[in-house]
Amino acid sequence: MNKKLQQFRILIVLMLMNTSAVITAQAQEFTINKLKYKVISTTPAEVEVKKSNIFPNGAVTIPSSVTNSGKTYTVTQIAESGFTNCKLMTSVMIPNTVKTIGTSAFRFCTQITTINIPQNVKTIKQQTFESCSALQTITIPSNSEITSIEANAFDGCEALKNFTIPDKVESIGNFAFVNCTALENVTIPALVTSISNDIFSGCSSLAAINVTPSNSTYSSIDGVLFNNAQTILIRYPMGKILTTYNVPASVKVIENSAFKGSSLPTINLGNAIETIGNLAFHNCEKLKSIDLKSVKTIEREAFRNCGLTSITIPNSIQVIEEQVFANCKNLTSINFGTGVNTISSRAFFHCGLTTVTIPNSIHTIGDNAFDNCEKLTEVNIGSAVANIGTNLFADCEKLSAINVDEANTKFCSDEGVFFNKDKDLLITYPIGKTLTEYTVPQSVQTIGESAFEKSSLQTINITNNVRIIGKNSFNGCSALEKINFPNSITNIGRFALYNCSNLQKIHSSINKVNAVTVGNYAFDNANNTTCILYVPKGKKTDYKNKEPWDSFKNIQEIAKSVVSVSLNENAKTINISESFKLVASIDPSDADNKDLAWSSSDNKIAKVDNTGNVTGIGAGTATITVTTIDGGKTASCEVTVNSTKISLTVSLIGKISKEYDGTTKASLTADNYKLVGVGTGDKVNLSNTTGVFADKNVGTGKKITVTGLTLIGKDKDKYFLSATEVSGTIGEITPKAITVTADNKSKVTGNTDPALTYTVKPALCNGDKFTGSLKRTAGESLGDYDILQGNLDAGTNYNISFVKGTLSIVENAIAVTGVSIECPNNIVKVGETIQLTARINPDNATNQNVTWESSNKTTATIDAKKGLVTAIAIGTTTITVTTEDGKFSATCLLTIEASSGMQTLRSSILKLYPNPVESICTLETSNLGILKIYSLNGKQVRTIPITSNKQQIDLNNLQSGIYIAKINNKVIRLVKQ
Template sequence: MKLNQLLSANLRAMALGLSGIFAVANGLMAFGYDFSAKNKLEVEIFYNINPDGNTVTVTYGAEKYNATSIEIPQTVSHDGKEYTVTAIGQRAFENSFVRDIVLPNTITEIQNYAFAASKSLVNINYPASLKNIRRDAFSYTNITNGILPEGLEVVEESAFYGAAMDSLYLPKTLISIGKSSFERCQNISNLTIPGNLKIISKSAFTGCTKLTSVTIEEGVESLGVRPYDGTVFTGCPLKEIKFPSTLTYMGPSCFTGNKFTELVLPDNIKELGTSCFANSSELESIVFSKSMTELPNFVCESCPKLITVTIPEGIKKIGMNVFKGASLLSHVNFPESLTEIETAALGHIGIVDFTFPKNLTYIGSQMFENCENLTELVIPSTIKEIKNSAFSRCSNLRKITLPEELEVLGNSAFQYCSSLTDVNIPANIKELPESAFSDCSGLQKIVIPEGITEIKRYAFMGCSSLTDIELPKSLTMIRATVISGCKSLRNLIIHQNVSLIEQHAFDGCEAIEEIHLQRAVLPESPMAQGWLVNRPVINADNNCTLYVPKGSVESYQESQYWNSFKNIVEEEYAEALNYQLSFPYSLTGGQILVNGEVAKGGIKEFEMGSDIVISTTAKDGYHLRALLVNGKDVTAEMEDGSYTIRNIDANYTVDAEFAENPFILSLFMANGGSLDVDVEKRGTFTCVIVPEEGWKINTVTFNGSDVTSELTEDNRYTTPAITRNSVLRVTFEDMNSAIGSIDYDATSVKVTVDNGGEVRIEGVEAGNPVRAYSVDGRLAGQVTSNGDVDVINLSQHGIYLIQTPGKTFKIQY
C-alpha cells in the first residue's frame, strides 16, 4: 500500500503540498502521486488524494503525458473508494504533448503551470465549476478558446501569458486578474472588462498587438495600482475605448503605443500615470479630465500628429516633457490655476505662441527648449524667474521682451537662439549666469543695465555677430570666456569697479582693437577652472591695445596676465580713480605698515589724491636696513620713522629690507678707555695694532684666547666670524726696561687680563716680586712669583703698569 494512503488527513495535506514540488537534477524529475488509473480511452492518469479524503487532483507521473487527446473523468475509483476529480495540479501537464483536453464539470481549480509551455495544446473546455486559474496555468500554449466560464472568480499572474486564443470573454463573476495575466495574447481583437474587476493589474493586456477595441464596464475603478503599476494596455493598437464613470485612475504607460485619433477623458478620471498616452502615433486631439490637478511627466510624449490639447481649469502642475515631439502642436492654453511647471514642459513641440497663466511666477527649466517655431514672445510682469535652458535652441526666436520685474535668469536660458538679434535685460537681475546667451550667433548689440555685478563664464561665448556690448559701472567681475568667440567685437569699455577678470576672458575676440580698462588697480586674474590652462587674459597674437589709467602702465606691463597685449598705453580719465600699492608677500625681520595698519602681501587700494604714510616695525633682533619705493631707497627721507607718499596719482611698489642687529666687539688697549664696534652677525673685524713709542705688543687675546701668533707682520689682526658679543684685548711691554742686570730671559714674560680684572703673569722666575701700579703711581697689587702663573686681582677699571724684574707692561682693565 502506498505511503500516502496510510497518512492521516492532516498528514495528507502536507503530502499534497510536497507532491507539487519538483526539481531537475541530472535531467531527471522527482515526482510523487498517490495512485494512477486509466480513463475510458485507456490513458493512464495520475492522482493525488486531497486533504478532505474525498477528492483528488490530477498530477504528473514518471513521464510527460503524450496522448493526443485526454479526457479527465469526473470521478475515479481506487482501492474500492470513489473520488471526485476537482483540480488539475501544479505542473501536471507542463510541457506535455497533449493537443486536446476535456475537463469534467467538477474541476474548480487549475493550479500553477498546469499546462504551461504545452505547445501542442490547442483545444480545451472550461467547466462551469471552474473558480480559479492559477499562475502561468496556460502560459505559452496554443489554446484558441478564450471564452472563460461564468462563475470564474480569479485569474492569476501570467495565467494566459503568450497564449494563442483568438477571442477573450471575461465573465461578470471575475473579481481579480493578476499582472501580465493576458500579456502577449496577440490574437485578441476586442475586449470587454466586467465591472466586478475593480482594479486591472499591471501589464494585464500588454503586447496584445491586435487589440483595437476595449469596453470597460461600470464598476472598474483603476487601471493599474498606485503609484507605479500600470502598462495595462501598453503596445495595444487601440482605436476605440469606452470608459466607465467609476474609473478614477490610469497608471503609468497604461496606453503607450495606442492608435487613438481622439481622446476625451471622462471627468471622473482624477489621476494619470507617467507616460500614460506616450507614443500615440495617430493621436490628434486629447481632452483631459476636469477632476485632474496634474499632467504627469511624458503623458503625451512622442505623439507626432497631436494638434489640439484641452487642459481644463483646476490643473495646478505640468510635468516634464508632457508633449515632447508633438511638432504639429502650435498652441497650448494653460489654465489660470497653473502654478507649477516641471522641466521641459513644452520642450520639443511646434508651439508658435503662448499665453502665460496669471498665477505662474516662473518659466521652468527647458520649458520651451527646441521650440523651433517660436518666433516672438512677450513675458508678462508676473514672471520673476526664468530657469535654466528655458529657451535653449529656439533657433527661430527673433524677439523676446523680458519684464522689468524679472529677478533671476538661469544658466543657458537663451543658448543657441541663433536668430535673436537683440534683447532687453531687466535692471532687477544682479548677475548674468553661465552661457546665458552663448552661441546666439545673430545677437548684435547688448546693453547690460546698472545693478548687475557679475557676468559668469560663457555668458556671450560664440556670439559671432556681436559688435557692441555696453557694460555697467556696477559690474565687479568678468569670468573666463565670457565673450570668447565674439569675432565681430572691436572695442570694449570696462569700468573701474571690475576687480576680477579671469584668464581667457577675451579668447577668440579676433577683431578686438581696443579695451579701455578704467582701473589703475590691477584686477585679479585667477586661473579658470577645468581644461583652461594658466595663461593671460588674451592670447599673445592679438592686435589689441589696452588703455589703462595714467600712472598704472608699468604695473600692467609687469603682470604675467596683462603683458600679452600688443600695446599698453596710458590715458587720463575725468573720474576719480583708485590706485594701488603693491607689497611683497613675505618679509624677513619685520613688517610694513600703511597708515598704521600692517600691509599684508599683495595689493592695497587707495583713493586718488590720498596721502599714504608708510612705516616699518622690526622684529626683535632686527633693524630696518632700507625702505624701497618703486625701487628707490628712501630711508634717508623718512621722518620720525615714516615716509609719506603725498597726493597719490600712480601705482607704487613698496618693499623693505631688514637686517639682523650687529654684535658688539669691545676693544681694550692701554689707551685710557675701550672702543665698542658694531659687527654684523657672522661678520669679521680687522684692525691694525700700533703701540705707542717705546712700547711693543706683548699679548693679544680674543674672548680670552691668546691670538698673538695670528698677527701679521704689520700687526694686523682679523677676528673669526663673530657669533656673540666679543672682547679683543692687547697688552704692551716697555721696550726701554733694563733687562741686562737680571739672570733670566725677561723676553719670555707674558701678561694678560680678563673681563673680571684678573691679571695673569707668566715667565717670571720664582721668588721675584711682581707689582701692579695705577697710572698715578698707586700700588694696586703685588705678588711674589711662584715660577708658574702669578695672579693679581684688580678692583677698579683703569690703565695699569705691571712691573716684573727687568720688564714693565701696560694693560687696560
C-alpha cells in the first residue's frame, strides 16, 4: 500500500513539473514593436527573433537588446523562417550581436532592397534569401566570419548585381546563386575548397567568375571557372558574350552544367577531353554543331534542348546515355561511331531526325529512345540489336517503315512492320504507314504494348492465333472503324481500344467471354453507344452481363455463322512480278458476316492484297492464307515464285558540271541515271554515285565513265544489271575563278624596287603554278605607282580577277623627339568647348599623328583625333596627348566650373535610380520642393513638384542626353537613355 502511495506522489510531482514547464515556456516568448522574441538562454540572457503572425513592414531595424519584465536580453539569433513571406519589409538592419541567421529566414521577402549580415555570422544557411527578388545590396563587413554559403541561399535574387563573397568562405552549396539574373561578376576567394553543382545556373548577366590567384583548389581563365590544375572546366558564365570559345588543351572533363544556358554558337573542344558531364550543354540553343573528337563518356542530358543540327558520335563512345539529345528539335542527322553499343532511354526524345540507321555495333535500345520524333520517316535496325525497351517510336507520326537487317537473330520486319524474329510478337506498326486495312500475320500470337497506338488504319483484321492484346495496343486509333477478336483471345490489356472514337463494328468470335481477362479502361471512349458489337449466337447475355463488354449499348448476335472457307487454288507457281487472283468461297454462302482477311507468310516472296490478288516478289515459296472474320476459319494456297531475274540497263543523262579542281572526279545524282526495265512500284536504285572525267582540264562534252554499279533497294533481288559500267559525254568542267591581289609595297627614294609579290585566293589546285610576273608603272619621283598584272598567268583552267597594288616612293622619315600642349585657358565652364593643339618636335617630323584622352570622362570629354574638349560637369580632368611615332606624351590639367545659369549647383547628394533612366525613375530626398532639370549649357528644361520623400518621376518626354537635376541647392547628374 505504501509503495502505491509513493508512486502516486511521484506522478503528482511530475505532472506539476510539466505544468510549470508549459507555463515557463509560454512566458519565454514576447512581442515588442511587431517583432516576436523567444528566450533561448537565461545565462547569459539571450533571445532569438521568431516568426510572428504580425508581419513588420517598411524599414525594419532589429535591436541589439530588448527588455521584458525588467530583464534585458541580447538578440543573438534569427529563427528558422523568422521573416519568411514578410512581403512588406523594404530593408532590414541586423545588429552585430546576431551570430546565427536561420534557414529560410528571409525567404520570399520580395520587397527587401537592402540588408546586412553581421560580422559573427558563420553560415548563410539554406534558402536564407531565396526569392528576395528586389534585394540589391547586401552589406557584409570586411572582417566577416562567414565560412559557408549553403544551398539556394540567394536563389532567385533577381536584382542582386554585385556580391562579394567574404574572404573566409570555404564552401558554396548547390544552387546558391541560381537565377540571380542581374548578377554580373563574382570572385571566388582564396579559401574556397568546395563549390557544388549549378551554383550559377540561370545567372543570365554573369559575365565573369574570377578566382583569387592564391586559391589552391580553383582557378579562372578570362572569367571561366576551372579546377586549379585546369583539367576540369566547371562553369562558363551565361552572360559571357562570345561567338566562339576554345576549351583549353589541358581540360579533360567538362563538368555538370558547365555551359548550361550559354549563348555560344561555336564551342571547340580540346583533344584531351574524355568526359562531358550531366546537362553540360543543356539549353545551348545557339549551338548548331560540335566536334566530340575522342570523348569517351557523355553523361545524361548533356545536350538536352540544344540547337544542334547534326552530330557524329566518336568511336570512343560506347553508351549514349539517357536524354543526351532530348528535345534537340533541329537535330536532323546523326552518325554513330563503331564503338556505340547502347542507346539509353529517351536518348533522342523529340528530336528532328528524319531517318535513323542503327549500326551493327548497337545491341541495346532503351525505352522511348526515339519517342516523339515527329519528322522521323524511316528506321533501319542493324544486325546486333538484341534488347529493346518499350515505346521506342511512340508518337513518331510520320514514321512509315521500320526495317531490320536480315542477319538480326532477335527481330525482323515485314513491309516496314516490326516483329520479333519468330514473328509471333508484333512490336510496332508505324504510325505514318498509310494503309487503310491491315491483317495481322498468321504467325502472331501477341500484339505488343502500344503496337498500333495512334495509327490511321480503318480496318484491322486479327488472325486466329493471337492470344494476347497488350495494353494501349490500339489506343488513340481515331480512324479505326472495324476490328475483330478471334476465339483464340485470352487477354486484352488496359486501354486497348481507348479513344477509338470512330469505331463502328467489333466482330467478336470469343465463345467463353467470362474466361477472357480484360484490363481497366480497355473499351473506354470507343464509341460505345453506337458501335455494334457482334457476338456468337447464344452469347449475347454473357457479353451483356460481363464488364467491360456491357459498356457497348448495341450488342447483336450473329444469326448465321461461317462454317468454312475454301480457295480456288491450293498451289500455284508464278514468276517474279507475275500476278494471279485467289477466290474464296464461304459456307454457307448466305452467312451474316462474309468479311475476309488475307495474309502472306513471307511478303518478300509473294504479296496478297485485300481482294486476293497475289504477286510474285522474289524467288521461294510462301503460303497465302484467307481467314474469315466470323469464326476465324482459314484456307491457304502455297505459292512458288521462280528465280528468274529481270535485266536492267543503265544510261547517263542530263549534264554533270563542275568547276576545275585539278581532279577527274565526277559526282552524280539520281537525276543523272536512267534505269530501264524496273517494274511499276518496285524500289530499285544504283549504289555508285561517283565517276571519272576523261581528263581533268576545262572543256565541254567531256566523257564521264562510271564503274562498279550495283543495285540497291528492297526489290533489288528481282533484277540484275546487263552491265556494271556506263559512260556518256555529258560532262563539263568550267574554269576556276581566282583572285590575285598585288601586295602593296614601299621604298625610300634612291633605293632599288622591292620584290613584287601577290596573294591568291583560293589557292591553285594540285601543284598548278603561275607563269610570268607583275610589273609596275615607270617612275622614280616621290609618289604612288600602280602594281599591275604584267604577264602573270595560270593557264586556261583559271579565270583570274586581278586587284592592283601600290608602290609608294617616300623620303627618309624624320623621327618625333617630343610633344607639348598649347591650351588657351585651363578653366572651362560646363557646356563650353575648348580646342587644344599639339606641338610636335621637330615640327617637320614625318608622322604628325597624335591621340588625345581625358582622365575623367564624366567631367570632360575630348575628341581623340582633333583635341576638341567638351565640358560636361563640375570637376577636374587631366588631358593627355600621345604621339603615334615614339609614343611621346604631354599633359595639362583642366578645371570645369559651373556655367552662369548654374553657379549655385554643388556636387550630387541626391539619390535617383535607376540612373541612366529610360522612362520612369525614383527620386529619394529629404528636401521637398521643386525639382529643376538643366541641360549642360545651363538651360532649364523641366520643373517637377516633389511632394514626397520618395517619388516616382516620369521622364518619357525628356530627350536622351546628360542633365543636372537640382532641388533646394542639392544636385545630381542625370543620364537619360
